[in-house]
Amino acid sequence: MRMRFSQLLxxxxxxxxxxxxxxxxxxxxxxxxxxxxxxxxxxxxxILFLAIRMDSPIVPWLILGxxxxxxIFSIEGWALGTLAGLIVMMSANYLKEVLHLTxxxxxxxxxxxxxxxxxxxxxxxxCLKISDFDKFGMILWSFIPGSILLSLISPVLFxxxxxxxxxxxxxxxxxxxx
Amino acid sequence: xxxxxxSSKTKIVNNIIVGMLAIYGISQKRFDLSESTLFHQLVTxxxxxxxxxxxxxxxxxxxxxxNYLVIVNxxxxxxxxxxxxxxxxxxxxxxxxxxxxxxxxxxxxxYSDEMSHERVMAQVVGWDSANEFKVIRLNKxxxxxxxxxxxxxxxxxxxxxxxxxxxxxxxxxxxxxQNNRVDVIVERSRTHGIVEGVINFKCALKYIMRxxxxxxxxxxITAGVGGIYPKGVKVGMITNIDKENFGMTLSIEVVPSVxxxxxxxxxxxxxxxxxxxxxxxxxxxxxxxxxAKK
Numbered sequence: 001m002r003m004r005f006s007q008l009l010x011x012x013x014x015x016x017x018x019x020x021x022x023x024x025x026x027x028x029x030x031x032x033x034x035x036x037x038x039x040x041x042x043x044x045x046x047i048l049f050l051a052i053r054m055d056s057p058i059v060p061w062l063i064l065g066x067x068x069x070x071x072i073f074s075i076e077g078w079a080l081g082t083l084a085g086l087i088v089m090m091s092a093n094y095l096k097e098v099l100h101l102t103x104x105x106x107x108x109x110x111x112x113x114x115x116x117x118x119x120x121x122x123x124x125x126x127c128l129k130i131s132d133f134d135k136f137g138m139i140l141w142s143f144i145p146g147s148i149l150l151s152l153i154s155p156v157l158f159x160x161x162x163x164x165x166x167x168x169x170x171x172x173x174x175x176x177x178x
Numbered sequence: 179x180x181x182x183x184x185s186s187k188t189k190i191v192n193n194i195i196v197g198m199l200a201i202y203g204i205s206q207k208r209f210d211l212s213e214s215t216l217f218h219q220l221v222t223x224x225x226x227x228x229x230x231x232x233x234x235x236x237x238x239x240x241x242x243x244x245n246y247l248v249i250v251n252x253x254x255x256x257x258x259x260x261x262x263x264x265x266x267x268x269x270x271x272x273x274x275x276x277x278x279x280x281x282x283x284x285x286x287x288x289y290s291d292e293m294s295h296e297r298v299m300a301q302v303v304g305w306d307s308a309n310e311f312k313v314i315r316l317n318k319x320x321x322x323x324x325x326x327x328x329x330x331x332x333x334x335x336x337x338x339x340x341x342x343x344x345x346x347x348x349x350x351x352x353x354x355x356q357n358n359r360v361d362v363i364v365e366r367s368r369t370h371g372i373v374e375g376v377i378n379f380k381c382a383l384k385y386i387m388r389x390x391x392x393x394x395x396x397x398x399i400t401a402g403v404g405g406i407y408p409k410g411v412k413v414g415m416i417t418n419i420d421k422e423n424f425g426m427t428l429s430i431e432v433v434p435s436v437x438x439x440x441x442x443x444x445x446x447x448x449x450x451x452x453x454x455x456x457x458x459x460x461x462x463x464x465x466x467x468x469x470a471k472k
Contacts, residue, residue, distance in 0.1 A: 020225060027304040027315070028229040036439050037378065039309045057188035060196035072221045073307040075212065075341060075349060079203025086197050125204060126310060135356060138376060142309045 011165045012062060016069055018164070019046055023073040038146040042157075043070040043081060045150050048114050049161045051089035052099065059089055076122075084121040088114050104155035111154040112147065119143040209311070209357040211326065212342040212349075219344045226303060226347045230317050233303040264333050268412065271365070275399065275410035295408065295447035298322050300330075300348070302441050312354035312375055312438075314338075318446065319346040327406055329447045335412030335435030336360065336400060337444050348446070353413065353434055354379055361403040362413050367391045370401060371430075373413055379438055381414060383430035390428070394419055398432060408447065 022042035030040070047063050054062075063085035067078040092099065092114070101107045123139045161167075214222075298318050306313035318324050320343055330337040330350045338352035351358045354375040362373050362383070371386045386392055396416045402409025412435040420429035 023307050024225075024229055024232065024304075027307040028232045031305045032233060034439065036305065039305075039307055041308060043307075057185060057192050060192045064196050064199070068217065069221070070307070072218060072225060073304070075209065075306060075311050075313050075351070076308040077203065077207050079200045079207060082196060083200040083204065086193060086200065090193065122310070126209075129204070129207065129209065130357065132356075139310050139356075146309055 007166070008058070012065065014164050015046060015161070016066070018160075019043060019066060019069055022046075023070065027073050038142070038149075040146050040150055041143075042150075043067065044115060044118055044147075045111065045154060045157055046161065047081065047085040048088060048111055048118070048154075049158055049165075051085060052092045052101070052110065052114065053158070053162070053167050054165070060086055063089070080122050080125055083125065084118045087121050088118055091117055101158070107155045107158055108151045111158075112151040115143075115147040115150065119147065210341075210351065213326075214342050214344050218342075222344045222347055226315065226317075229315065230301070230303040233301065233317075261333065268333055268335075271397070271399065271412055272410055274365075295449055296323065298324055298446040298448060300324070300444055300446055302444065303347070306349075310356075312352045313341060314350045314352060314441065314444075316348045316350060316444065316446070317346070319344050319348050321345050323448055324348045324446050325448055328449075329407045329411075330444050331411055331447060332436050332441070332444050334437065335414070336407060337436055337438075337441070339406050340446065350444075352438065353381060353436075354438060360407065360413060361401040362398040363401045364392055364416075365397040365399050366393075367396070371398075373398060373432055379434070380417075381432040381434055383416065383432050384427065386428045386430060387426060388421070388428055392416060392419065392428070392430065 019042065022040075026040050026042060030036075043066060047066055050059050050062055050066075060082075064078065064082050067081040067085065070076070070081060071078040099110060101110060119140060123136055123143075126139060127133045127136050300316035300318035300322075302314050303317050304315040314337075316324070316330075324340060324343050326340050326343055328340045330339060336353055338350045338355070338358055341349045341351040343349070352375070353360055353373060356375045358375055360373040361370070363370055367390070369386060369390045369392055372384045373381045374384055376382050383392075383398065394416050398413040398415065400407040400409055400411045400413055414432040414434040416430055417433045418431035420431075
């Protein structure tokens with residue numbers, strides 16, 4: 001299935017607005033309600049959707065755009081997540097024959113596995129930047145509770161993003177060409 | 179077949195370009211200080227009012243609940259008393275510091291000018307949305323006099339310093355963040371160390387040699403070294419000392435004086451005759467302090 005460029009822009013704009021809403025939930029609403037210890041990194045989930053379910057040369061630029069917006073809400077910046085997103089996307093490309101997100105459980109499992117790849121990448125780069133690999137385990141561990149929650153809600157979020165990007169749920173993991 | 183090849187080529191080229199951009203971005207990234215880009219300034223100014231509105235709504239709702247629906251007068255009285263107690267505690271710490279300082283200065287027949295600050299009160303409107311960074315966003319920025327590297331405190335103690343600032347908002351790198359290193363002294367024994375953020379809203383006191391006289395319950399205050407934090411601000415309390423490791427230094431856990439879970443308002447301290455934001459002092463890093471201790 002192919003997508004027109006105008007439709008792509010609309011879908012991307014909706015995704016950006018969706019990300020802003022989710023980032024505000026994470027950065028303001030949840031901490032205000034007392035949820036302060038762990039963050040739900042929704043940008044990771046949206047980028048995982050693009051990386052796993054989209055088959056297009058433009059996906060790296062979409063990842064970059066989403067990370068630019070994410071950098072407004074985090075001092076992490078855009079570059080770290082962009083690199084992690086690219087690595088996840090390339091991994092998904094190599095594994096596309098075995099990735100079948102046909103059930104909610106498979107979606108959760110796949111998302112959890114790719115989140116581990118993502119957070120390993122981010123943690124390694126942060127440890128390299130701060131020249132302190134003693135913190136590797138500590139940083140990686142801080143991701144785990146939030147990532148499990150994200151995996152649990154990933155089927156719902158992937159369904160919503162599927163509607164935004166018009167990816168038919170029965171079309172398998174590599175749904176849309178642009 | 180040709181179409182597939184063309185598509186693959188485009189994919190590879192896009193991956194390489196974006197990958198190179200990302201690597202360049204990472205190489206330029208600093209986690210202890212940042213200048214706001216035009217993009218960041220514009221988007222922050224558009225989005226953050228929503229955060230501010232939500233943060234204010236929450237505060238209004240919880241105030242309504244606490245103050246009017248549950249225990250009207252007791253709650254208010256309790257809040258006032260708690261504030262008075264913490265202010266008095268803070269005053270006692272400050273007075274004690276002044277007394278000790280005076281003694282030392284008398285002995286040296288010298289004196290130093292205390293750094294004077296302007297104070298800007300700000301409300302916390304959000305937290306960093308990434309797990310690994312402990313940063314808060316305040317609803318005051320350049321327009322209110324806030325500057326990069328300005329220390330941020332509450333009446334309970336040290337919060338952190340301003341990491342980046344836009345016209346109306348500022349991001350503060352808290353002492354819970356692993357990139358923020360605070361030069362501290364143990365109030366009782368005057369031992370120097372570095373406080374660094376770790377996970378679970380706790381900190382670690384580093385570079386304390388095994389033979390140093392530190393105990394559980396010791397209070398930590400800022401050492402005033404490094405040009406960011408004024409001297410004598412409460413930082414936290416030692417809650418655990420691990421002597422089982424085999425290193426030269428102790429592994430010490432610190433609980434911050436500030437309850438970051440309930441952080442709502444803070445004070446940004448701006449030195450009166452401060453230098454411009456382009457001429458900021460880089461925070462004291464751990465290796466430099468270790469060097470100094472040697």
